[in-house]
Amino acid sequence: MAALTFLIRTLVFLRVSLVFANVNLDSRLSTDGNDAWRSPWGEFAFGFRQLSNFGTKLFMVAIWYDKIPDKTVVWSAKTDYRLATAPTGSHVQITKEGLSLTSPEGDSI
Template identity: 40%
Template sequence: MASLLPFLLFSLILQSISVVAQTKSTIATGDSFTAQTNNSTWLLSPSGDFAFGFLPLEETDLFLLSIWYAKISEKTIVWYANGDSPAPKGSKVELNANDG
């Protein structure tokens, strides 16, 4: 029984992390997200193969707005916006309706 306790605690921790780190699979007008170190994924494709959001650049407070492969541990970027001018921490993307 004692050897089962660490496994149960580990499972509980993983479950808690997955609830906190949940991402959206759909977006709506007015939705937004911010470049933060603790939550870079904003949107996950229906298959779960791709993710969209801010990826932090190593050892900086800068981020790339990107699409990457979500099912592999090494986040391989497929596309990114404005790579010559990465977004600072706190940058925000918001989906607005366009009247024009």
């Protein structure tokens, strides 16, 4: 229950931050770019982070502290209590329904 509460608060924070950071509906980020959506004051960023422990190029969707050198991750997307990974070419998009994460083939992750 605590994890669910944390997730809900994080998503509400992200949604409010995106509104004030001028991220438009249907904006999207890709693993191919180094782009991120930043909070209004630049403290946090949302986007893809490459995982370095895998032979293939896999990414996670995360929120991290953006003003410090090591960019510490404070939240990452999970499925069934496991880290949700996305291959190169995946993207995340903000829609009317919320955030969507899709593979290069267009399948939902």
